[in-house]
Amino acid sequence: MKILMYNTVLKELPFVKDWAAKTGHEVVNLFEPLSVDNAAKAESFDAISTQQTTAMPAPIYKILANSGIKQIALRQVGYDVFDLPAAFANKIRLSNVAAYSPRAIAEYTLTQLFNILRNSKKFDRAMATGDYTWDAGGQAREIYQLTVAVIGVGRIGSAFAQMLHALGAKVLGVDPLYHAQNEAFLEYTTLDDALSRANVISFHTPLNDETRELADQSFFDKIQPGTIMLNMARGEIVDMAALEAALSSGQLYGAAFDVTPNENEFMNQKHELSELPENIQRLTKLDNFYLSPHIAFYTNTAIKNMVEIALNDAVVLANDGFTENEILR
Structure with a gap:
């Protein structure tokens, strides 16, 4: 053939x-x-x-x-x-x-969560200027103290939830499909309940009519101040204008994305920074936003x-x- x-x-x-x-x-x-x-x-x-x-x-x-x-x-x-x-x-x-390889994406999501918790971007930028003080990045939280909402508990979401559970985090699962075996490492609940309780929200859903712009302004209005958001799934799940506002206001402590709605304009390409889409230029200047070039799967x-x-x-x-x-x- x-x-x-x-x-x-x-x-x-x-x-x-x-x-x-x-x-x-x-x-x-x-x-x-x-x-x-x-x-x-x-x-x-x-x-x-x-x-x-x-x-x-x-x-x-x-x-x-x-x-x-x-x-x-x-x-x-x-x-x-x-x-x-x-x-x-x-x-x-x-x-x-x-x-x-569900673990590939789950491991990368966990990596980016640790980067946010440990304020890695702030410390890296400070050290690049010669500032090696503790206050340059700020004090971190430990993962066992967190409640994580995993939205989409399929193969990738389940792998991520198992890793979180092993590290001592409380894991909430949001998914229309129930799998009894997942009860060993997460608690199934509703989206609204998860948003009200979670310190971290991580998306692992496909893109469809139900998930497109799932994270709109009303979604952000329901989350706790200081929440962390992770998206290694599809860019169109999140309203990027609402995300940017939440990062700037402190409603989000930080966010790590491997995808964006407009990624075909710039990902897997080389650019001058000034040639990047305007919202990407603004977001990547923030100390609390991490963007990677759709590589979570890349092992x-x-x-x-x-x-x-x-x-x-x-x-x-x-x-x-x-x-x-x-x-x-």
């Missing part, structure tokens, strides 16, 4: 090579995301895979169907980049990698699993088989 892999990154290439050698399938790499302009390049292939944060609009699926492609295997968790009605209308089957284990699972699913779907990773209507 011949597979076209869109938006390949260099770190994926060794795992692609190993998978091709192990399975006997041919993989051709294209270093740009799937788009209307390049969808027709799939014409001579049996299956395709991509990973990207840019949307795949409706015309793509018709082009793929006309080229004989029956599926798209996504090498990531979030599948809000698909136009689901258009894909299904053109009989294109879709899959994602729902669990390439060797995660990249290997993303490649292998997606390529295996590409073969299965192209051969009219079934995979647990298929995105259904």
